[in-house]
Amino acid sequence: MSKIIKTENLVYSYQAPEGELPIRVLDGVDIEIESGTFVAVLGHNGSGKSTFAKHLNGILLPEGGTVYIEGMNTQDEKLILEIRRRIGMVFQNPDNQIVSNIVEEDVAFAPENLGYPSDDIRIRVDEALKVVGMYEYRDHAPHLLSGGQKQRIAIAGVLAMAPACVVFDEPTAMLDPKGRADVVNIIHKMRDMGTTVVLITHHMDETIDADRLVVMADGKVIMDGTPAEVFCHVEELRETRLDVPETVDILYELNKEGYDLDLKALSVEECAQEIYNHFN
Amino acid sequence: MLKDITMGQFFPGDSLVHRLDPRTKLIMVILYIAALFTAKSYVSYLVMAAFLIISVRISTIKFKMLFKGLKPLIIVIAFTAILNLFFTTGEHVIFEVWRIKLTWEGVRTAAFMLVRLVMLIMGTFLLTYTTSPISLTDGLERLLNPLKKIKVPVHELAMMMSIAMRFIPTLVEETDKIMSAQKARGADFETGSIFQRAKALLPVMVPLFISAFRRADELAIAMESRCYHGGEGRTRMNVLRMEKRDWITLLVGVLVLALVIVLNILGL
Ligand SMILES: Nc1ncnc2c1ncn2[C@@H]1O[C@H](COP(=O)(O)OP(=O)(O)OP(=O)(O)O)[C@@H](O)[C@H]1O
Ligand SMILES: [Mg+2]
Numbered sequence: 416m417s418k419i420i421k422t423e424n425l426v427y428s429y430q431a432p433e434g435e436l437p438i439r440v441l442d443g444v445d446i447e448i449e450s451g452t453f454v455a456v457l458g459h460n461g462s463g464k465s466t467f468a469k470h471l472n473g474i475l476l477p478e479g480g481t482v483y484i485e486g487m488n489t490q491d492e493k494l495i496l497e498i499r500r501r502i503g504m505v506f507q508n509p510d511n512q513i514v515s516n517i518v519e520e521d522v523a524f525a526p527e528n529l530g531y532p533s534d535d536i537r538i539r540v541d542e543a544l545k546v547v548g549m550y551e552y553r554d555h556a557p558h559l560l561s562g563g564q565k566q567r568i569a570i571a572g573v574l575a576m577a578p579a580c581v582v583f584d585e586p587t588a589m590l591d592p593k594g595r596a597d598v599v600n601i602i603h604k605m606r607d608m609g610t611t612v613v614l615i616t617h618h619m620d621e622t623i624d625a626d627r628l629v630v631m632a633d634g635k636v637i638m639d640g641t642p643a644e645v646f647c648h649v650e651e652l653r654e655t656r657l658d659v660p661e662t663v664d665i666l667y668e669l670n671k672e673g674y675d676l677d678l679k680a681l682s683v684e685e686c687a688q689e690i691y692n693h694f695n
Numbered sequence: 696m697l698k699d700i701t702m703g704q705f706f707p708g709d710s711l712v713h714r715l716d717p718r719t720k721l722i723m724v725i726l727y728i729a730a731l732f733t734a735k736s737y738v739s740y741l742v743m744a745a746f747l748i749i750s751v752r753i754s755t756i757k758f759k760m761l762f763k764g765l766k767p768l769i770i771v772i773a774f775t776a777i778l779n780l781f782f783t784t785g786e787h788v789i790f791e792v793w794r795i796k797l798t799w800e801g802v803r804t805a806a807f808m809l810v811r812l813v814m815l816i817m818g819t820f821l822l823t824y825t826t827s828p829i830s831l832t833d834g835l836e837r838l839l840n841p842l843k844k845i846k847v848p849v850h851e852l853a854m855m856m857s858i859a860m861r862f863i864p865t866l867v868e869e870t871d872k873i874m875s876a877q878k879a880r881g882a883d884f885e886t887g888s889i890f891q892r893a894k895a896l897l898p899v900m901v902p903l904f905i906s907a908f909r910r911a912d913e914l915a916i917a918m919e920s921r922c923y924h925g926g927e928g929r930t931r932m933n934v935l936r937m938e939k940r941d942w943i944t945l946l947v948g949v950l951v952l953a954l955v956i957v958l959n960i961l962g963l
Contacts, residue, residue: 474916496922504920511913516829516861523932525921536932558864572921 419485419501419580419611420448420471426479427466440466442634443480448613450579453606455622455642456615458631459656464615467631468584471613472502485579500529503573503581507588509565510558518560518568519544519553525576536575543574546608547601563594570601580611587618619660623681630657643679662686704764705827711940712754712825717834719941720822726948727818730955731811739958740810746951747814747821756824764820765813772812780805828860830935837935850926862910869906873899 425444428437440463448454458464469475470482473489482489484498506512515521519540526536544550547567557565566586573581583602587595599621606612614621622628628645630638632655638645646652646663653659659667662683666676669690680689707713712720727746734740751758765772785800823831836853843849874884877898884895 469916472920474919496924499920499922504917506913506917508910508913510865511910512917514858514861514914514918516857517827520829520932524918524923527930527932528922528924530928530930533930533932533934536930540932556864558861558868569917576922 417450417485418447418483419450420446420613421483422446422470422480423483424480425467425470425477425482427463427470427475428478429466440634441470444631444634444636446629446636446639448580448611451609451611452626453602453612453614453624454627454629455625456613456629456631457617457619457622457657458615462631462655463634464631465584468504468582468613468615471582472499472504474504496529500576501579503576503578505566505570505573505581505583505586507585509562509569509589512569512572513557513565516556516558518549518555518557521557521568522553522571522575524572529576539575539577540571543571546574546604547571548597561591561594563590563597566590566594566598567601570598574605578610580613581605582613582615584615585617586614587616587621619658623660630655643681646681647678649678666690704824706756706760706824707827708755708825710753710755710825712750712756712821714940715944716935716937716941717826717830718838718935719937719944720826721831721834721838722945723948724819724822726945726952728815730952731815731818733952733955733959734811735959736963738963739955740807742951742954742958743814744810747818751817751821754821754825756821760824761817761820764824765816768816772809772816775812776805776809779808829857830933832857832860833931833933833935850929854926858914862907865910866903866907870899870903873902 422444425441426439427441428439431437442463444463444467456464456467466475470477470489471484473482473495476490484502487494487498489495489498513521514524522540522543523536526539531539540553541550544553547570549564549567549571552560552564552568557568560568570581570586586602587598590598595618602612602614602621603624614625616622623642623646625642628638628640628642629636630645630652637655638648638651646659649659649663649667658664660681662681662685663678666678666680666686666689670676670678674693676689676693680686715723727743731743734743751761780801781795781797783798783801783804785798787799789797789799789802791797826834832853835856836849839847839849839853874882878884882895882898884892886892887895
């Protein structure tokens, strides 16, 4: 499998106010992401997740180290559009990602910027709106839609570029449960269509279906593996101010009481099965 | 309260006026204003009024809506009319009090000015009522395109305008929210002198500005992430196209202007 994303010893600090030392936010991140995988990223507030995400499409450029997208260096100015076309970004606040007063005009924004012919744009826009289930709303005004619907429009706006990979930076943080479920469904759908997904989130339950889970703390990758492997390290995770899914928590607490359960049961069904098997 | 100031109101529809290219409508408004300011006689005003009424009928916009739009501008219109009423010099004095003279010429000029302003505003409102903000900025961008040669940032200006229009409802909503939050803490926006009320608004403006800057920052990043790199090489999904109806409309516009000029020359 080919590597779509590859970072080598990525280092970054934000400019600090006069007289203070710059804060090192990324401190040597080495990561390789295979094409077509669903990677979730966890980390406490301020661990550098958003900063890392912004390096993946050249919004921020590394202070040290390099970022390669399909072999292209993000520091090469001539390649920046190529890179941004391949790596779509969805951010937390849907309101601040929508540029137009009409849904379909907004979705058309990226392909328009890429200079595609108008009938081609039309096809891409209709298709993207159908994937997120907002085709019926194509001539609505975005500000009249719900938060979840707006976020789906923002996702469609990225999908219209037909990116190889989409990076989501806490896409559900501002949504109600219904909106959240819709967005999570779309993420699963995209993975099934073969798009690489990088999902940054604070919701543990959104990560359990991922192929891979990366945990960041203080600008470093501290754990990397399948969700089941990572969530076994309950103690370590708690030390970095992170929690584990409720299912793992139940099994963990039971184990503390002297049982011997397998922590790898992540979904509610698996967890129930594990407990059931054990007590039979 | 704040919801009432919906700038650039647009009433979607399917009339001929709605379907015209925004460029046609913009040029028509320019021709219409030019004709209004050329018109000097009763006959030419009648021609202009007929033109406006026919256009409004075709657009299916109700006159009531156009008059509603006039409301916030009544003071400006009245002020201009009164100024013309008393400061026009003329021979046929109706009465004179102290140094203020009311002349027949004054009455005539004031009446004309009143009609002219009302018709001007109604004409421009017909444009904004029948054209969506986005196609309006599109049309403007395309019309002003030649100015790019003399380094006028036409694309950037059009983009700024359309983003401003996109964010007006969002910011209005946010202002409402902040005001409610401040009211809940005992802020009073309704009573007191103008100075006190302005001061009460300060705790609304500060968070509003901070949030607007944060939004601008995030929007810029989102736009760049979607490959925005200025107007160069950018295409459009909905391309503006001049149809036969557009050319015919423009012809009518030119004819109306020509008619008014001819009437002027003939002294009618
Ligand atoms: N534009 C900026 N200028 C200066 N410092 C910044 C800037 N953006 C982020 N930081 C700082 O960098 C650190 C990492 O921020 P980052 O946004 O990458 O964290 P995060 O993991 O995304 O956190 P969260 O979970 O809260 O979104 C934080 O301490 C933050 O205060
Ligand atoms: Mg973040």
